[in-house]
Amino acid sequence: MRGPVVVLGDTLLDRDVEGVVNRLCPDSPVPVLDETSAVDRPGGAGLAAVFAAAQGAEVVLVTALADDAGGARLSALLAAAGVQVYPLALPGATPEKIRLRARGRVLLRHDRGGASGEPGEPSDEVLRVIGSASAVLVSDYGRGVARQPALRDALAATRAPVVWDPHPRGPEAVPGVHLATPNESEVRELVPAVPGASRLATASRGAQGLRRRWRAGAVAVTLGGDGALLCHAGSTPLVVPTPGSAEGDTCGAGDRFAAAASLALAEGALVSEAVQVAVAEASRFVAGGGVAAALPSDMAPARSTPGRGVFRSLPRGGMAGDPVGVAAVATLLREVRAAGGTVVATGGCFDLLHAGHVATLQAARQLGDCLIVCLNSDASVAGLKGPDRPVMPEGDRSRVLSALSCVDAVLVFDEPTPAATLSWVRPDIWVKGGDYATGGGDDATALPEAEVLRRWGGNTVVVPYLDGRSTTDMIVRTLAEQTR
Numbered sequence: 001m002r003g004p005v006v007v008l009g010d011t012l013l014d015r016d017v018e019g020v021v022n023r024l025c026p027d028s029p030v031p032v033l034d035e036t037s038a039v040d041r042p043g044g045a046g047l048a049a050v051f052a053a054a055q056g057a058e059v060v061l062v063t064a065l066a067d068d069a070g071g072a073r074l075s076a077l078l079a080a081a082g083v084q085v086y087p088l089a090l091p092g093a094t095p096e097k098i099r100l101r102a103r104g105r106v107l108l109r110h111d112r113g114g115a116s117g118e119p120g121e122p123s124d125e126v127l128r129v130i131g132s133a134s135a136v137l138v139s140d141y142g143r144g145v146a147r148q149p150a151l152r153d154a155l156a157a158t159r160a161p162v163v164w165d166p167h168p169r170g171p172e173a174v175p176g177v178h179l180a181t182p183n184e185s186e187v188r189e190l191v192p193a194v195p196g197a198s199r200l201a202t203a204s205r206g207a208q209g210l211r212r213r214w215r216a217g218a219v220a221v222t223l224g225g226d227g228a229l230l231c232h233a234g235s236t237p238l239v240v241p242t243p244g245s246a247e248g249d250t251c252g253a254g255d256r257f258a259a260a261a262s263l264a265l266a267e268g269a270l271v272s273e274a275v276q277v278a279v280a281e282a283s284r285f286v287a288g289g290g291v292a293a294a295l296p297s298d299m300a301p302a303r304s305t306p307g308r309g310v311f312r313s314l315p316r317g318g319m320a321g322d323p324v325g326v327a328a329v330a331t332l333l334r335e336v337r338a339a340g341g342t343v344v345a346t347g348g349c350f351d352l353l354h355a356g357h358v359a360t361l362q363a364a365r366q367l368g369d370c371l372i373v374c375l376n377s378d379a380s381v382a383g384l385k386g387p388d389r390p391v392m393p394e395g396d397r398s399r400v401l402s403a404l405s406c407v408d409a410v411l412v413f414d415e416p417t418p419a420a421t422l423s424w425v426r427p428d429i430w431v432k433g434g435d436y437a438t439g440g441g442d443d444a445t446a447l448p449e450a451e452v453l454r455r456w457g458g459n460t461v462v463v464p465y466l467d468g469r470s471t472t473d474m475i476v477r478t479l480a481e482q483t484r
Contacts (some may be wrong), residue, residue, distance in 0.1 A: 004058040005266050009045030009146055012095045013070045017475040021102045033100050033107065041291070042077050043097055048255040051080040055099045057263055060129050062086045064119035064145055065424055067333040069326045070094025079420030086129060086455040087423050088145070090122030095143060115342035118142035122150050123457035130154040134164045135266035136391040137258055142169030161265040165258040175215040179271055182210065182259045183222045186241055200229065207231035216273045222257055225252065227279045230272060240276050242283040249290035257282040323402045323409045329425065332409045341369030345427035347418045349376045350397050351390040356433065358404070363463035364431035365406035372425060373401050373410045374418040383416055397407035422452050430460045
């Protein structure tokens with residue numbers, strides 16, 4: 001592949017709540033589900049991106065993330081799965097699909113998040129990465145990303161093969177896509193069926209109609225357990241059967257099909273070859289246990305002890321206006337952005353807060369209208385600095401930082417780097433003290449977070465650092481004093 005596989009579209013937060021039903025509700029004749037576990041995962045375009053990354057591809061996801069806990073959770077899950085997120089701003093709330101299940105069967109699906117908002121404008125870096133892609137998968141879930149004008153222009157201009165997985169509520173595919181991948185029900189909604197026509201005739205007629213309407217190179221209609229029907233320039237469609245029986249949970253099978261076809265096209269396969277690969281992959285996916293068995297192990301139960309990929313709010317005695325955690329940061333982001341302000345962020349371990357830290361924080365706060373501190377958790381600090389660190393636990397460190405007048409909010413993260421945190425916060429400016437820079441201390445591109453900030457047009461800067469201040473040196477001197 002000459003470039004990354006780019007997945008573009010709407011990402012949702014899917015949650016599967018598993019439980020047991022042993023009784024009916026006393027005030028209404030409905031079953032009571034006693035929850036035993038819950039698992040979060042990216043849905044929509046995010047799920048397709050996770051599937052592609054699991055195959056070893058370099059994957060970029062262009063999607064819209066809201067300033068709320070759901071958006072933070074999605075950012076962390078995607079980063080843990082190896083997906084590079086290029087976020088657009090999303091007004092409103094993160095769309096969520098919550099499935100209540102017992103013994104593997106869905107009892108009820110609860111959707112929340114409200115009507116979709118218009119996603120923000122893409123940065124120049126987003127448009128550049130689309131142009132450099134080896135393949136682009138548009139995973140449209142009808143919530144607006146595929147309708148964004150600048151993104152559509154970039155899709156029409158790219159030379160990479162474009163796969164379009166449509167949604168009935170979404171826009172038409174941009175002209176010239178290599179392959180569109182609707183399922184049967186989507187085809188029937190998009191192209192009215194002839195009464196009395198056979199299943200294959202309906203699929204073939206719908207596919208040809210969409211191919212002409214969208215000026216697409218080919219349209220593959222997925223037929224569930226019966227494979228797919230491919231229509232291209234010729235008059236005779238190609239039917240690709242499944243390699244064997246594939247019974248099971250089909251949730252996510254369409255995303256797996258579209259991702260597999262995109263990866264095959266990125267490797268130079270013909271469209272017919274890509275569809276055959278996609279049918280085989282989707283069949284194996286369903287037969288192998290579906291989405292629960294296919295996702296990376298990082299996507300752990302949502303109610304487990306917080307670990308890798310989870311941002312956490314720390315208890316502070318129930319104080320009103322708590323500036324620590326996802327909820328506080330989400331509220332701050334909404335307020336500052338609604339007023340047209342500049343969001344500044346910085347990060348680090350901040351173990352044994354000293355004058356050098358304070359100078360950096362004060363300088364950072366002067367660059368914008370709020371300052372968010374991304375704080376390494378205890379586990380993250382130990383991984384970076386050894387088992388004897390941190391000296392101060394994350395709860396104490398977060399409280400000390402949030403008490404400073406120059407700090408508006410604190411967000412604790414578990415990863416070695418704040419990449420996932422930054423993809424959700426999307427600061428306008430990321431700040432580090434001068435001791436983090438290389439090449440003489442004035443090269444902002446040397447910051448490891450610079451590449452992440454470029455995804456949405458943010459800037460990285462270095463501020464002067466007070467010489468002679470170091471947490472490690474403080475610890476060494478303290479230990480030396482104790483041994484005298």
